[in-house]
Amino acid sequence: MTTPWPPRRTARRPLAPHVAAPREPVDPARIGRRAVRRRAKGMDATAVATALEDARFDARQDSRHEDLADDVRSRAELAEWERLGQLLAAAPAGTAYDPDTDPAVQDELAAEASAAADREAAVREAQRTAARADELQALRELGALEQTEPRDGDEAARDELTRRAGGCAQADVDAWLARALAAHRGHYRDPAAREAAAGLLTPLVLAHAALLAELARLVPGARADELAFAARLAATEPEAAGDLAAFLARAVR
Numbered sequence: 309m310t311t312p313w314p315p316r317r318t319a320r321r322p323l324a325p326h327v328a329a330p331r332e333p334v335d336p337a338r339i340g341r342r343a344v345r346r347r348a349k350g351m352d353a354t355a356v357a358t359a360l361e362d363a364r365f366d367a368r369q370d371s372r373h374e375d376l377a378d379d380v381r382s383r384a385e386l387a388e389w390e391r392l393g394q395l396l397a398a399a400p401a402g403t404a405y406d407p408d409t410d411p412a413v414q415d416e417l418a419a420e421a422s423a424a425a426d427r428e429a430a431v432r433e434a435q436r437t438a439a440r441a442d443e444l445q446a447l448r449e450l451g452a453l454e455q456t457e458p459r460d461g462d463e464a465a466r467d468e469l470t471r472r473a474g475g476c477a478q479a480d481v482d483a484w485l486a487r488a489l490a491a492h493r494g495h496y497r498d499p500a501a502r503e504a505a506a507g508l509l510t511p512l513v514l515a516h517a518a519l520l521a522e523l524a525r526l527v528p529g530a531r532a533d534e535l536a537f538a539a540r541l542a543a544t545e546p547e548a549a550g551d552l553a554a555f556l557a558r559a560v561r
Contacts (some may be wrong), residue, residue: 337384458494462507490520516542518553
């Protein structure tokens with residue numbers, strides 16, 4: 309039996325965007341400093357002073373050329389030769405330069421390691437957010453979002469879904485988060501998470517949640533479909549919805 313050509317295509321959900329691995333940013337000044345340290349290793353104060361004079365001569369020559377006058381790497385190399393000259397001038401006679409015992413080098417390496425760890429942590433967090441966004445999207449398609457307990461980081465997953473949709477608001481996810489926030493479900497059981505939500509969710513979601521919470525106090529046991537108007541009010545007039553929630557809070561208390 310022959311296979312039809314072209315092969316039949318089946319519907320597939322688009323893959324989540326790839327999260328790039330952390331890459332060390334290019335820093336010409338750092339490259340220049342490292343080049344000087346490699347060259348200076350084993351030099352004494354006299355040799356460093358000679359290298360410094362050569363670097364100053366090169367800098368004067370470069371200043372005559374507009375395209376070289378502001379070269380970041382060259383300026384960093386000159387500054388590093390000057391620093392090494394001062395370092396060895398203050399050291400005992402005959403001391404040879406060793407970057408492994410240079411406090412400034414060790415501090416720089418520690419700062420670079422910390423920055424690299426921060427970049428890696430940011431990528432891991434972005435990967436977790438993308439995976440959770442995929443999960444929420446699947447739950448939406450299955451109609452099971454409302455039965456899902458929200459958890460820490462879902463606000464960022466909501467933003468990721470919005471980004472993937474080209475900035476379009478995710479009305480169903482927004483409503484799910486608002487209902488969870490109003491009912492203190494999932495991670496919103498923690499007061500700290502509810503407080504943090506004020507800076508993570510949009511005014512629309514926050515106004516919707518506040519209004520739902522006050523309506524639930526007024527009419528305990530009200531069904532979600534009976535309170536659907538709260539979502540419409542928050543979507544069209546989030547500020548008015550927030551004001552109404554504050555007014556109801558005073559009235560109930």
